[in-house]
Amino acid sequence: MNREIYLPDGYTTIRKIGERDGYEVYDLFFGPNHPGMHGNFGYVLDMMGTEIVRVRPNAGMLHRGFEKAMERKKWVQNLALIPRVCVVDPDPNEVAYCQAVEELLGVEAPERARYLRTITLERSRLTAFLMGMGGVGGAIGLYSATYLMMADRDRLLDMFEALTGARVYHIFNVPGGVRRDAPEGWFDGVLKVLDELESNIPDWDKLVFENPVVWARLEGLAPITEEEARRGGLVGPNLRATGAKFDVRRDAPYAAYGELDVEMHNAGDGKADALTRAVQVRLEYEATIRLIRQAIAKAKKLPSGPVRADVGPLHKLRVPKGDAYSKVESSKGEFGYYIVSNGGYTPYRVSVRGPSMPAGIHLAKTQLPGVKIDDVAAWMATLAICSPDIDR
């Protein structure tokens, strides 16, 4: 039976491609509307039975033209666009952009601002990890994990609201520092939330990481060696899961990370499968809570002072000619901003390096063939593929 359906000209149609070993080969749209898909992204899979034969990434449904839009807006107006590049982990974008602008301006954020940045970055990482760990459950049908961890994430968002007035897109960083100092009692509030999060960890272990169903589904799925990950552009937890000891926070410290002890955890040794990558996130989740405690202990002792370096009126900000590349470690790995200025009121070019592109586009094409259709969602969840930073 040859089926041609509903899509306009020029788009791929769902059709029978061929026959092999008595099976018909069809192409199947995985996403953009699929419970296992994160955001408006998709793969067109050539299927033989339940096995994938070929993968074509179907990106672009979330393309909002940010890089072009940033060239038309003033330096400070761009701060409203930037967190939207990565929805679940917005703060690394703000910090990377602000750091690149600060480098061009030749100013440095005050100490208090650097600590506040560190604490917001790490809390943003926790929210993304909670979504990621819940996503692993969601991808294999264990929806309780998604729902329960979302409740924990909400507690963190409450503390974001207390600090910045916003829950998801905080727009807290500005070139030169942060918008405002922490309100009184805020640090203690964060510590209280962290205690709650920590007390929940044994439950998450029982629910997800010690669950025999999760082990059965993830063990041995899509293994990657350390060499492949290093050369293949994988970053962050995906890279560290293979045993590589690289972390932007340790290798090229920014904000206040130079003064803190950032722990290094490796779930695997030389090789990582989907289970190892999931466990890696769980290890880093616990380490992040400890890191925030460490940062807050130091921030509390800081003398009060400015939280923003003087760069003049922000709406009239002009950045000297030049270019700068700034990178931060987000929950998914290295987030980079390459900014070119020609001395005007707007950037000449902003180029965003998202962590998801090498895995989401290139690795999908090489690794997914041979995998069963029901493992695709788990594969995406453990590699933390985030479509907004592929499309931008």
Next chain:
Amino acid sequence: MTRDRLIELAKQFFPEDEVIPRKKPGELEIRTTRDRVVGVLTWLQNEAGFDHLMYISGVDWLEDGEIELVYHVYSYDHKLYCMVKIRVDRDYPWAHTIHKLWAHAQPYEQEIHEFFGVYFPGNPDLSHLILPPEWSEAPPLRKDFDPLEYSMKLYEPEWFKSTDTFASIANRLRGEEAERIIRSVLNESARLHGDAPEKDGEGEA
């Protein structure tokens, strides 16, 4: 390897290229040409230990008539960051593919082809990744592509008539024609609500 040693070696190997230390410690920049860039990157990857290709950025320099490609590479072992820059002609833009060096350069080059119109002969897939396949305008990240103009062309002026807000946007953008549209909207609303349309040049009483 320190940065100074690397700069020294790079100058020895590539005497024709500019090797410049950047402001931040641990950062350097190599300005080279299209013909030598694959050599430079191969040397960086295999001999100097730069095993991480972070990104390839494109920058359109309209006034110079050139498109700049910036290869961001990083060495995990030496903790050094290197920016390799080349410039290609804007009217006939092409560059050598490096997907044999780093396999994930393929989607990066595909993206630059899509958004800047630079060809990479040898890249296995230069189809549109993000833009719709029927896109026939100029590559959108080039400086001479104006998204506002494109939107005005795509969405017909009739569409702007539907509300006052869109009419006021059109007014700002299109001068006399928009004035006509606004007037027709005002007339229409006057007809519906029974108010007299405002006259030109008269203030409120």
